[in-house]
Structure formats: structure tokens, C-alpha cells
Amino acid sequence: MPLVAILAGLAACGGPTPSTEPTVPPRPAVPELWRTVTNDQGDVTLVVPPDLIVANTNGGISGFREPRDGLDELVVTAAGPSRVEQRVPGESVAEWVRRGNLLTAGRGGLGAVAQREVRLPTGSALEMSAPWDAGERWTILYVIDTGRGYALLHFDGAGRRPDEPPDEVRLMRELVEFDR
DSSP states (O other): OOHHHHHHHHHHHHSOOOOOSOOOOOOOOOOTTOEEEEOTTSSEEEEEOTTOEEEEOSSSEEEEEOOBTTBOOEEEEEEOGGGSOOOOTTOOHHHHHHHTTTTTTTOOOBOOOEEEEEEETTEEEEEEEEEETTTTEEEEEEEEEOSSSEEEEEEEEESSOOSSOOHHHHHHHHHOEEOO
């Protein structure tokens, strides 16, 4: 075996071991005209599109957009761990969401729930989505593990449930921050 091949093999063995931890996705740039809103306590920051009306910043952040100019209605709520009743030991996140009626805030009429793990700049999250109100509305909930408890980011929209989150939902989920 040539000396070069042996040295290359030894160098490869002595190098750092690749990380098995998933990388945190980069935070996207804030789109032009979008604005940053922080709750009164300073522990939740949400970047919202210009047509979203912020209705409450006490504790969490909630806002809405009424349907107009071809845009569907959209409701958004963000709450940090200090405002969320945390799950009990031994309870899965999905069980906790169902027990707390977190997908529809107890409004009922929920269809089949889809769920998947997603990595966000603010932490690992469970994305749960479902049609509700006889398929006239959809809901997407992100349960985000902040390292000091679970935070919630919830979206509710009119129409059929999208296969993938709409662009504005995707941007808000990737730009939300919870004080650590």
C-alpha cells in the first residue's frame, strides 16, 4: 500500500466526528413592510405581515386578517412557555395537545390530524394540522420546545387545509422568538 494512501487513511481517522445533531435552520430575512411585534412582557416576538391586525400583546401575541382583496382570513396566536400550561410527566406532546384542545381552542369539529417534526430557528417543534368546521377552516399548531418549556404558535385560516403551510405562515413560524 502506498505511503500516501496510509497517511490519508490515518488523517481521516483522526479528524473530528461529524455531528449527529440536526443543524438549526437559518432565520430568514424579514420581508419588506413586515413588522416586528413584542408582547408586553418582552418574552415573545413575532414578525407579522403588514395587513395583520395585532389585537393583543398582553401575555402572548394575537392578531388577525379579515378576508379582502383575494386574501383569506388568518388568525395567529403566539404564547411563550410562561403562558402555557405544560404537559404532565409521561404525557406525549400529541396527547397534551388533544387534552388541552389546543388545535381548535375547544371549538370542536376537528377532522383528521396530520403531524410531523420540524426544525425551526427557535427550536424543535411538532407541527399539527387539521381541517375543522366541516372542512371550511384549517388549523396549524406548532408546539416548540424552547429548552425551558413548550411555546405555542397557532394559525387558523379559512378554506381547505393546505398541504404545506402558506408562505406567510412559514415565515412567521421561522421568525418567531421566545425569550430563553
